[in-house]
Amino acid sequence: MKRLLIGTLTAALLGSTLGLGHAQAADDIRPRMIRFGYGLNEDSNQGRAAKLLAEEIAKASGGKLKVRTFGSASLGSDDQMQNALIGGAQEMMVGSTATLVGITPEMAVWDTPFLFSDPHQADQVLDGPVGRQIMNKLEEKGLVGLVYWENGFRNVTNSTRPIEKLEDFDGIKLRVMPNPVFIDTFKLMGANAVPLPFSELFTALETEAVDGQENPYNTILSSKFYEVQKFLSVTNHVYSPWIVTASKRWWDGLSQTEQGIIMAAAEKARDAEREDTRREASQALAALKEHGMQVNEVSPEQIRRMRERAQPAIQTVIDSVGQELFDQVRAEAEKAER
Numbered sequence: 001m002k003r004l005l006i007g008t009l010t011a012a013l014l015g016s017t018l019g020l021g022h023a024q025a026a027d028d029i030r031p032r033m034i035r036f037g038y039g040l041n042e043d044s045n046q047g048r049a050a051k052l053l054a055e056e057i058a059k060a061s062g063g064k065l066k067v068r069t070f071g072s073a074s075l076g077s078d079d080q081m082q083n084a085l086i087g088g089a090q091e092m093m094v095g096s097t098a099t100l101v102g103i104t105p106e107m108a109v110w111d112t113p114f115l116f117s118d119p120h121q122a123d124q125v126l127d128g129p130v131g132r133q134i135m136n137k138l139e140e141k142g143l144v145g146l147v148y149w150e151n152g153f154r155n156v157t158n159s160t161r162p163i164e165k166l167e168d169f170d171g172i173k174l175r176v177m178p179n180p181v182f183i184d185t186f187k188l189m190g191a192n193a194v195p196l197p198f199s200e201l202f203t204a205l206e207t208e209a210v211d212g213q214e215n216p217y218n219t220i221l222s223s224k225f226y227e228v229q230k231f232l233s234v235t236n237h238v239y240s241p242w243i244v245t246a247s248k249r250w251w252d253g254l255s256q257t258e259q260g261i262i263m264a265a266a267e268k269a270r271d272a273e274r275e276d277t278r279r280e281a282s283q284a285l286a287a288l289k290e291h292g293m294q295v296n297e298v299s300p301e302q303i304r305r306m307r308e309r310a311q312p313a314i315q316t317v318i319d320s321v322g323q324e325l326f327d328q329v330r331a332e333a334e335k336a337e338r
């Protein structure tokens with residue numbers, strides 16, 4: 001009985017190995033449906049890039065790899081989608097690196113307040129070896145990181161008062177991404193930081209469950225936060241990357257050709273997304289003013305005060321990522337400074 005079982009197992013193993021090799025040689029690209037989820041709506045920079053990614057994959061695979069995109073968190077919040085990817089119930093997504101910190105603590109390094117001062121500096125560090133190293137950490141948790149896209153520099157909106165000086169944060173109920181560094185940063189500056197998934201944000205602002213939030217101009221515009229927020233204060237307190245991820249369970253079952261097609265499309269969409277995002281950001285401020293938002297620039301002196309006050313949040317980053325990695329990222333950022 002035992003021998004029979006072993007014999008059957010060996011045959012099955014051998015058969016599947018040979019079968020796989022044969023299938024790949026005969027047909028490198030199999031018809032597949034890829035569910036790609038994201039949090040913003042279709043008319044956002046995130047939505048446009050997701051659409052481009054889907055088109056590129058269809059083109060390069062002769063229509064065999066079909067990407068179905070699901071915007072507006074219709075497959076769930078970033079957290080829920082990450083878990084679906086890990087379990088193999090969903091194939092791909094794009095979302096904030098900040099929402100991955102619970103899974104891969106090293107991701108918190110990108111949440112360091114004022115780490116980058118211009119987007120090209122961010123590109124170099126994210127696309128360089130240390131960016132890749134951090135991305136690769138996802139694999140042991142069941143995710144494959146493909147590329148970083150740009151979310152952008154974050155600015156504060158609220159419906160109480162313009163944030164002109166550090167003290168203006170006092171008592172403002174500010175939604176932050178569910179992540180210890182963001183919570184600490186805004187608590188330190190005096191706000192009442194409320195962690196909430198992005199998918200609940202518009203309603204929370206509308207019902208005044210929170211007074212404000214922080215996100216790049218693009219998102220404030222595409223998510224129509226101007227309908228429920230009066231003041232926009234230009235703080236540029238942190239640069240946020242998005243990251244395109246795949247389910248490792250699913251990815252490992254793809255042929256090399258299929259992986260190559262998806263990776264190349266993700267890179268192409270990345271380059272286009274960054275261009276699109278920067279173009280849109282440069283016009284978004286005027287658009288937001290037209291929609292009635294009152295915009296104020298925060299003076300360099302007050303930015304310096306905010307930065308100093310938020311300093312202890314850097315320890316939260318270091319506790320999460322380790323001193324060595326933190327120093328490495330800082331050094332890369334300095335090198336990439338223009």
Ligand code: TK8
Binds near residue numbers: 094096151197198214
């Ligand atoms: C979209 C989010 C969003 C992020 C946030 O899924 O949560 O505020 O900036 O872009 O990832």
